[in-house]
Amino acid sequence: MxxxxxxxxxxxxxxxxxxxxxxxxxxxxxxxxxxxxxxxxxxxxxxxxxxxxxxxxxxxxxxxxxxxxxxxxxxxxxxxxxxxxxxxxxVSAFYLTLLLFIGQLFTGIFIDYLFSGQISAYQLIGGFLVILGLGYNLFIDKVESEKSTEILDNNI
Incomplete structure (x- = not known):
């Protein structure tokens, strides 16, 4: 705990x-x-x-x-x-935190590779899943932003 x-x-x-x-x-x-x-x-x-x-x-x-x-x-x-x-x-605090996390994750993978000569498949899969999730979230935010802009334009 x-x-x-x-x-x-x-x-x-x-x-x-x-x-x-x-x-x-x-x-x-x-x-x-x-x-x-x-x-x-x-x-x-x-x-x-x-x-x-x-x-x-x-x-x-x-x-x-x-x-x-x-x-x-x-x-x-x-x-x-x-x-x-x-x-x-x-950039929003959420996305900036995710970008820093992704940077730290892949830097850690690179450093592990330098010292051990091996790359962990689990770390790579996890990193790419985080990137996919970030991309999906950005896509959803963009769609929602376009919808709200369209609604505002229709109301004016």
């Missing part, structure tokens, strides 16, 4: 952060809001590092033995936050 609550809270914080980033980007600019997002994220991370008592590991050579592409997460994060702030004005 604990993990379910954590997953739900994680989803809530992602959507909330996206909305806050959009409002901030609207007020001060997209790149400035991304900058402040990362500055405050860094401050929060340093605070948690100090509280955890793991600061001694920063100076251990064993802490830096990860592959080179592991360190690209920050650059990818900046790109995702900037793109998310930009798209928040153009």
């Amino acid at each position: 604990f993990y379910i609550i954590i997953a739900i809270l994680s989803g809530v914080t992602i959507v909330t952060a996206r909305v806050i980033n959009y409002v901030l980007a609207d007020k001060i600019g997209m790149y400035q809001s991304t900058f402040f997002n990362y500055v405050f994220g860094l401050i929060g991370s340093i605070f948690l590092l100090i509280i955890s008592g793991e600061t001694f590991k920063l100076f251990s050579i064993d802490s830096y033995t990860a592959s080179w592409f592991t360190y690209t997460g920050g650059i990818v994060g900046v790109f995702v936050v900037t793109l998310s702030s930009y798209l928040s004005a153009k």
Whole structure:
């Protein structure tokens, strides 16, 4: 039950952060809001590092033995936050969340392939089912939008 609550809270914080980033980007600019997002994220991370008592590991050579592409997460994060702030004005929160989920799913499949040399058929099937569901939902929304526009036009 604990993990379910954590997953739900994680989803809530992602959507909330996206909305806050959009409002901030609207007020001060997209790149400035991304900058402040990362500055405050860094401050929060340093605070948690100090509280955890793991600061001694920063100076251990064993802490830096990860592959080179592991360190690209920050650059990818900046790109995702900037793109998310930009798209928040153009795409509904539901579709943006699904698109981010699909991106994470297929990126995870790609990373699994890099490390194991295998691709899970179940993950691919699940990803394509999510894409099909998203496409179907977009189609239904478009049909409903056209119907409501047609009704409005007939009433005017």
